[in-house]
Amino acid sequence: MNLLFILFFPLLIGAFLLIAKPKHAFIISISATILEAIATGIVLFKINESQLSITFIQDWIPELGIQFSLVADGISGVLIGLCALLLPFIIGSTAKTEKANHAQYQGLILLMQSAMMGAFLAKDAFLFYFFFEASLLPIYFLASNFGGENRSAITFKFLIYTIFGSLFLFIGLIYVYLRTPGATHSADIETLYLTARNLSAESQGYLFMAFFIAFAIKMPIFPFHTWQPDTYTTSPSQGTMLLSGVMLKMGTYGVIRLIIPMFPLGLGTWGNTAMILSIIGVIYGSIIAIQQKDAKRLLAYSSFAHVGLISAGMLTQSFEGIQGALYQMLSHGINVVGLFFVIEIIERRTKSRELAQLGGITQSSYALTVTFMILSLGSVALPLTNGFIGEFILLKSIFDYSLIFGIIAGITIILGAVYTLRLLQKTMFGNASRITTEFAGLTLEEKMVLIPLSIFVLLGGIFPNTILHFSEESVMQITQLLK
Amino acid sequence: MTAIIALSLFGISNLFLGFWFPRKVLQVLTLLFLAIGMGLTAIDWNHELLWFGNMFRTTNTSINFSLIIQLAAFLVVALSKAFGADDEHTHPAEYYAIMLFSVVGAIIMVSFDHMIMLFVGLEILSVAMYVLTGSDKRNLKSNEAALKYFLMGAFATGILLFGITLVYGATKSFYTSNLANIIAATAPESMPSFLYIGVLLMIVGLLFKVSAAPFHFWTPDVYEGAPTIFTMFMSTVVKTAGFAAIYHILSGVFGGIYSTWVFPIYFISMLTLLIGNVTAAYQQSIKRMLAYSSISHAGYMLMTVNAKQISSTSTILYYSLSYTLATVAAFAVLIIVSEYQTGRKEKPEDYSSFEGLAKNNPGLAFCMTISLLSLAGIPLTAGFWGKFFIFSDSFSRNVIYPVILAILMSAVGIYYYFKGIIAMYFKNGDIDRIEVPLLFKIALWFCTVATLALGVYPNIVKNLF
Numbered sequence: 052m053n054l055l056f057i058l059f060f061p062l063l064i065g066a067f068l069l070i071a072k073p074k075h076a077f078i079i080s081i082s083a084t085i086l087e088a089i090a091t092g093i094v095l096f097k098i099n100e101s102q103l104s105i106t107f108i109q110d111w112i113p114e115l116g117i118q119f120s121l122v123a124d125g126i127s128g129v130l131i132g133l134c135a136l137l138l139p140f141i142i143g144s145t146a147k148t149e150k151a152n153h154a155q156y157q158g159l160i161l162l163m164q165s166a167m168m169g170a171f172l173a174k175d176a177f178l179f180y181f182f183f184e185a186s187l188l189p190i191y192f193l194a195s196n197f198g199g200e201n202r203s204a205i206t207f208k209f210l211i212y213t214i215f216g217s218l219f220l221f222i223g224l225i226y227v228y229l230r231t232p233g234a235t236h237s238a239d240i241e242t243l244y245l246t247a248r249n250l251s252a253e254s255q256g257y258l259f260m261a262f263f264i265a266f267a268i269k270m271p272i273f274p275f276h277t278w279q280p281d282t283y284t285t286s287p288s289q290g291t292m293l294l295s296g297v298m299l300k301m302g303t304y305g306v307i308r309l310i311i312p313m314f315p316l317g318l319g320t321w322g323n324t325a326m327i328l329s330i331i332g333v334i335y336g337s338i339i340a341i342q343q344k345d346a347k348r349l350l351a352y353s354s355f356a357h358v359g360l361i362s363a364g365m366l367t368q369s370f371e372g373i374q375g376a377l378y379q380m381l382s383h384g385i386n387v388v389g390l391f392f393v394i395e396i397i398e399r400r401t402k403s404r405e406l407a408q409l410g411g412i413t414q415s416s417y418a419l420t421v422t423f424m425i426l427s428l429g430s431v432a433l434p435l436t437n438g439f440i441g442e443f444i445l446l447k448s449i450f451d452y453s454l455i456f457g458i459i460a461g462i463t464i465i466l467g468a469v470y471t472l473r474l475l476q477k478t479m480f481g482n483a484s485r486i487t488t489e490f491a492g493l494t495l496e497e498k499m500v501l502i503p504l505s506i507f508v509l510l511g512g513i514f515p516n517t518i519l520h521f522s523e524e525s526v527m528q529i530t531q532l533l534k
Numbered sequence: 535m536t537a538i539i540a541l542s543l544f545g546i547s548n549l550f551l552g553f554w555f556p557r558k559v560l561q562v563l564t565l566l567f568l569a570i571g572m573g574l575t576a577i578d579w580n581h582e583l584l585w586f587g588n589m590f591r592t593t594n595t596s597i598n599f600s601l602i603i604q605l606a607a608f609l610v611v612a613l614s615k616a617f618g619a620d621d622e623h624t625h626p627a628e629y630y631a632i633m634l635f636s637v638v639g640a641i642i643m644v645s646f647d648h649m650i651m652l653f654v655g656l657e658i659l660s661v662a663m664y665v666l667t668g669s670d671k672r673n674l675k676s677n678e679a680a681l682k683y684f685l686m687g688a689f690a691t692g693i694l695l696f697g698i699t700l701v702y703g704a705t706k707s708f709y710t711s712n713l714a715n716i717i718a719a720t721a722p723e724s725m726p727s728f729l730y731i732g733v734l735l736m737i738v739g740l741l742f743k744v745s746a747a748p749f750h751f752w753t754p755d756v757y758e759g760a761p762t763i764f765t766m767f768m769s770t771v772v773k774t775a776g777f778a779a780i781y782h783i784l785s786g787v788f789g790g791i792y793s794t795w796v797f798p799i800y801f802i803s804m805l806t807l808l809i810g811n812v813t814a815a816y817q818q819s820i821k822r823m824l825a826y827s828s829i830s831h832a833g834y835m836l837m838t839v840n841a842k843q844i845s846s847t848s849t850i851l852y853y854s855l856s857y858t859l860a861t862v863a864a865f866a867v868l869i870i871v872s873e874y875q876t877g878r879k880e881k882p883e884d885y886s887s888f889e890g891l892a893k894n895n896p897g898l899a900f901c902m903t904i905s906l907l908s909l910a911g912i913p914l915t916a917g918f919w920g921k922f923f924i925f926s927d928s929f930s931r932n933v934i935y936p937v938i939l940a941i942l943m944s945a946v947g948i949y950y951y952f953k954g955i956i957a958m959y960f961k962n963g964d965i966d967r968i969e970v971p972l973l974f975k976i977a978l979w980f981c982t983v984a985t986l987a988l989g990v991y992p993n994i995v996k997n998l999f
Contacts, residue, residue: 112993115926177922184913195960203960210952214912215945222925222941229930 053094054107054121057131058168060087061138065161065189072154077146080157084138084164091135095128099521106174116237120174125525129377129518130171130304133384134297138164140504141292144392146496148399150287156197163189163293170301176224176238176309183301184217190293194286202285209282216268216275220305223261226254227313240308244532247313252320259317262310263325269302270358272325273332283351288395291347295354296388300380303358306365307373312532318368326366326452330460332359337466341473346394346404349474350387353430353467357383360463363456364445370530372448377522379441382429382511386438389426389504393419396497397478401486406474411483415490420479422501427471429508432464437511440519535585535592535645537574537600538638541567545634552627561611561973564630568608571637575600588709589648596645598851598998599778603640606770606858607633612977613866614763629669633767636662640775644782649698649708652779656694656743659775660687663768667760679759686742686752694739700732710787717790730794736783737795744776746832747806757825758883762872765821766865769828770858777835781850784839799836804939806833811943815950820868821883823950824861827909830947831857834920837936838927849923852996856908856916856988863905863981866974867898874968885953890963897975898968899958901982908985910951911944916988919996 064083068076098105104124111119123131142160145151166189169182187210195206224238231237231246247258268275283291311318318325336356343349361383365376396419397412398404413420425436432438442464450457483490493501511518544567551560578592585592611633639658646652664687668680702708704726705716717725738749745753757765784795810830817823831853838849868883871891875882892899908917921944928937970978987994 111991112996114993114996181913188907188912192959195956203956207952207956211945211949214948218941218944221922222929222937225922225926225929229926 053090053097054105054123054172057087057090057094057135058121058165058172060090060165061161061168062165065158065165068154068158068161075152076154076157077142077151080161081139081142081146083161084135084142087164088135088139091131094123095132095521098123098125098128102524104525108174111175111178114235116231116233116235116239117177118175118237118239119178120239121172121178122174123172125522126304126307126377126529127171128525129381129522130300131168133300133381134164134167134171136507137292137296137384137388140388140392140500141289141296143496143500144292144395145289146499147494150197150289156193156287156289159189159193160289160293163193163298167297167301171304174240176228176240176243178238179240179305179308180217180221180224183220183305184214186298186301187213190286190290190298193293194282194290197287198285198290199287200285205278205281205285209278212275212278213268216265218265219261220265223258223265226258226261243309244312248315248532250316252316255314255317256320257317259310259314259321262305262314263321266302266305266310267325267328267362269305270299270362271302271332271355272359272362273328273335276332276336276355279355280348280351283354284345284348288391291351292388292391295351295391296384299354299358300384303361303365303376303380306362307376307529311365311368311373312529315368315533318366322366322368326363326456329359329363329366330456332356333363333460333463334466337463337470340470341466343470344406346397346406346409346474346478347391349406349470350390350394353470354383354387356463356467357387357430360442360445360460363460364448367448367452368530368533369448369451370526371444371451373526373529374519374522375441375444375448377526378515378518379438379445381518382437382441382508385504385507385511386426386429389422389501389508390430392497392500392504393423393426396493400490403486406477408484409478409487410481411479412487412490413479414483415487416492418493418498419501422505423475423479425505425508426501427475429512431468431471435512436508437515438508439512440515535578535583535590537571537604538641540574541571541634541638541641544571545631545638548627548631548634552625552631555627557626560626560630561614564611564634565608567634568604568611568637572601572604572608575604575641584647586651589651590642590645591647591711592645595847595851596778599644599774599854600641602851602855602858603644603771603774604637605855606774606862607637607767609858609862609977609981610763610767610770612973613766613862613869615869615971615974629666632662632665636666636767636771640771643775644778646779646782647710649702649710652783653691653695653698655775656740656779657691659772660691660743663687663764663772666764666767667756669764670761673759675759676761677759679756682752682759683756690739690742690749692739693735693742697732697735697737697739700728700735702732704729704732710782713787714790717788722791725791730791733788733791733795734798737780737798740776740780740783741802744773744780744832744835745829746802746836747809747829748802750806750809750829750832753829754822754825757828758819758822762821762865762869762883765825766862766869769824769861769865773828773832774854774858777832777839777850777854780836781839781846785846799839800933800936803833803836804936806830806836807936807940807943808833811946811950815946817950818885819881819883820885820888820954821872823885823954824864824868827947827950828861830943831909833943834924834940837933837940838924845923845927848996849920849927852916852923852992853920855995856920856985859981859985859988860905860908860915860917863901863978863985864909866978866981867902867905870898870968870970870974871965874965885957886963888954888957888963889961889965891958891965893963894965894967898970898978901978902958903955904982904985906951906954908989910948912948914986914989916985916992918989919992 166186173179340352642655814826908915
């Protein structure tokens with residue numbers, strides 16, 4: 052019951068906002084997301100207490116064995132937690148702007164939340180696909196209607212690219228689904244695990260590729276990333292936050308949920324290639340990030356680099372790798388939403404994101420500097436921040452898997468520090484430029500978003516075990532399947 | 535099978551009623567007639583019966599197809615606001631009558647049990663369509679379209695008839711149930727070789743009607759030239775009837791010589807997908823784009839025409855229904871918008887005339903969006919499940935390459951369908967609020983809601999088939 056509520060509540064409110072276009076959209080959507088966060092919190096608390104997953108199963112298309120089934124366990128719990136946690140901040144970041152009471156804008160964000168929740172909760176593979184695709188439409192409309200320069204062409208490319216990728220996932224799913232036992236077949240994820248694992252190594256190899264391309268485009272992994280920097284840059288800030296904070300995790304979640312348990316032989320053949328691509332992404336993304344002039348674009352490439360590391364960690368198929376990936380998904384989501392918001396605050400006041408034109412903001416806004424610093428250090432993975440825990444576990448798992456991969460991926464710590472600190476230094480420190488001399492301090496609404504996010508960064512660094520313990524059981528189940 | 539008799543009588547009476555009643559009354563009467571027709575069709579549910587000297591068989595499958603055809607015709611009639619209220623050159627009574635006749639032809643095509651019946655049904659349908667295509671008689675393009683359609687169509691019918699003759703020569707039977715038995719009982723080597731030629735010629739004749747490549751060349755011109763309301767009729771009723779006939783012939787009658795036609799069919803299906811989708815991506819006019827998209831949907835449907843599978847029937851039915859609903863809605867919005875833009879824009883049927891539609895007409899833009907999404911096969915719409923059933927059917931009989939091509943072509947499809955959505959939502963244009971008649975609105979929203987309902991819960995109808 053609770054699962055149905057957290058799945059459909061944002062959808063209802065979002066649809067209401069889109070259709071009725073009420074005047075005070077901001078109040079409605081922020082209270083809806085807070086309520087959603089509380090409801091999700093209750094569900095997660097229950098799971099944590101009982102260490103059992105919560106499921107909801109309802110027949111959908113019985114003749115085809117397709118069910119409307121949802122599950123919240125340790126893995127999906129982390130992600131619905133992330134999604135529910137971030138949305139109030141994403142909505143909150145629109146406060147006092149012209150978008151705050153734009154009913155359509157807020158409605159699309161809520162629809163997006165509903166679709167992402169659905170993807171993370173789905174227990175039936177086709178239901179997962181359903182939400183995986185459905186989440187594209189609201190973000191597409193959001194980015195294409197409210198984005199920046201040249202948005203029409205860029206978001207169109209994004210849309211075609213991602214749908215093209217998901218079509219591979221679609222045929223892959225159908226292929227496995229038709230091999231499940233029984234006259235009606237079944238698309239339940241657990242049944243698919245058992246079926247797919249018994250396929251020949253060759254079929255598993257092809258299926259691995261089909262699934263991986265879909266998720267690699269979503270994340271994105273080198274060389275499927277070409278849509279990402281443009282889309283992140285041109286989307287409105289909230290769109291970018293949704294894309295990088297939560298939506299990207301649908302790709303990484305898909306790898307943990309579907310690829311790793313389903314295709315052990317496929318991973319055996321192609322896992323190394325996929326890992327090499329991910330690690331190339333880490334290095335390549337970092338190097339390009341260092342050279343960026345536009346702050347938002349810099350963050351887009353840094354996100355690309357981070358997700359490469361997450362992907363490389365998961366693909367080691369080890370307990371640490373998956374745990375680290377889950378933890379890093381959470382930290383990356385929190386950090387990146389905060390960082391994109393900082394950039395938006397700067398852009399609102401100075402009308403510029405060019406690093407060359409900025410600088411010296413610390414002289415006028417101390418609060419912004421401190422929060423920005425904490426968020427950046429989280430992104431650099433300094434000890435005592437959430438990023439450190441995630442990257443540490445991930446790198447450990449990669450080192451265990453292969454020393455060379457570990458060493459190359461380890462460079463990310465240095466490169467990450469270079470581009471993040473460069474961003475921090477060029478915007479915050481140095482002499483104030485013409486446009487930053489009269490930089491107004493943070494408003495209350497902005498503080499309400501940035502300060503809690505910074506606190507989460509620190510809390511995540513100091514008490515990692517709450518989350519790690521939460522997902523332990525479910526990750527163990529997946530790694531058990533691999534033995 | 536009283537429906538075809540009733541509908542023929544209604545059609546004739548429609549001609550006379552035209553003397554006394556204005557268009558609006560005729561429209562309501564025609565809707566009533568079609569509703570009665572559907573009722574009479576549904577009566578035979580679960581009674582497998584033979585009619586007219588065993589030449590005509592009603593089965594649940596044929597009843598389902600007949601119902602989809604009549605539903606399509608019903609929606610088209612409900613949406614037929616266009617043919618001018620104050621234009622002395624239009625003849626609503628005749629149009630409605632001809633539409634009823636062509637529905638009769640279509641119903642015969644989906645329930646024949648005798649090759650001559652197939653031919654008669656096809657001819658009734660086709661001749662009616664030639665007339666309707668050319669009905670805008672002062673428009674040069676409409677005339678050209680009618681002539682083209684007629685010439686090409688006559689050839690195709692000839693080829694079909696030639697095929698029937700050869701098949702008759704080989705088997706000495708016209709009855710489809712007999713034919714299937716004879717083919718099953720005879721060893722393939724002892725069959726005369728012209729049986730196979732006959733089968734292929736019959737398929738060619740029918741493929742022409744559903745505009746599969748390489749027999750599709752008439753489609754874009756005819757679709758573009760015909761008045762949009764009849765294009766809508768053509769792309770739904772004729773397609774559904776054509777596919778029902780092809781399916782019946784291939785799987786029901788010639789299922790025994792499966793290996794003769796299966797590769798040509800796959801080849802044609804792949805070619806159709808390729809040509810339809812790639813050419814659609816280049817179109818400037820939405821009407822032409824929809825013509826090519828109808829070609830590409832023929833390609834998808836051809837993929838499921840197979841003898842050895844029970845689920846094919848429901849797949850084809852489901853696909854026809856979802857395609858019909860989406861196509862009707864798309865053409866309906868096109869009618870409204872192009873009518874508004876006539877005189878304002880040089881080419882009222884282009885993508886550019888949809889620019890900015892969403893601003894003052896959110897309802898119309900929404901209906902168009904849902905129908906385009908359904909045609910593109912995006913989840914939450916009926917089209918998604920249509921594609922899903924087709925792909926899973928094909929996969930379960932190990933058809934791999936056509937499916938992969940179909941997947942790639944779906945991605946191309948997304949490109950050109952979304953171009954319409956982009957024009958409506960993200961381009962600036964000045965379209966005022968357009969007044970839409972009530973009946974039109976109801977029919978349009980029916981299509982949209984049904985598309986969404988089937989998308990969320992396909993079982994509503996999948997169970998019936």
